[in-house]
Ligand SMILES: [Ca+2]
């Protein structure tokens with residue numbers, strides 16, 4: 001009984017460790033997701049001093065670029081969701097086709113969305129992406145995860161220009 005009890009505890013411990021390992025590793029393995037749309041890069045820290053006034057501020061200069069890395073498939077952004085670590089989210093509500101190789105920048109602030117200029121505005125003048133650290137989540141319309149990246153200014157932005165390249 002004693003031996004059996006010990007083995008059972010060890011087995012449970014191993015199973016828990018394995019489970020925790022999977023959970024911990026998942027966010028870092030962004031490249032493993034089979035999604036055409038991925039995060040190309042992020043200007044998480046807008047150049048200059050942050051100023052979230054809708055007029056005269058610089059929230060527009062904080063942006064996330066999403067690119068269609070498929071060579072064959074056009075993807076409609078409608079229904080895709082971007083979320084940060086704090087739970088702030090943005091849903092692409094309008095149809096916006098991304099042909100293979102096309103990209104779109106999701107900018108803060110207010111502006112006119114343009115398929116031709118590859119830009120969508122959050123229509124929100126508050127900054128979304130933290131300047132010290134954050135996590136970028138991209139979800140498909142189905143709710144499944146398309147891409148995810150965690151960053152810290154210290155570890156991921158060595159040149160300190162406020163921009164981080166992911167899938168390039
Ligand atoms: Ca920011």
Ligand SMILES: [Ca+2]
Pocket residue numbers: 156157158159160161162163164165
């Ligand atoms: Ca940089």
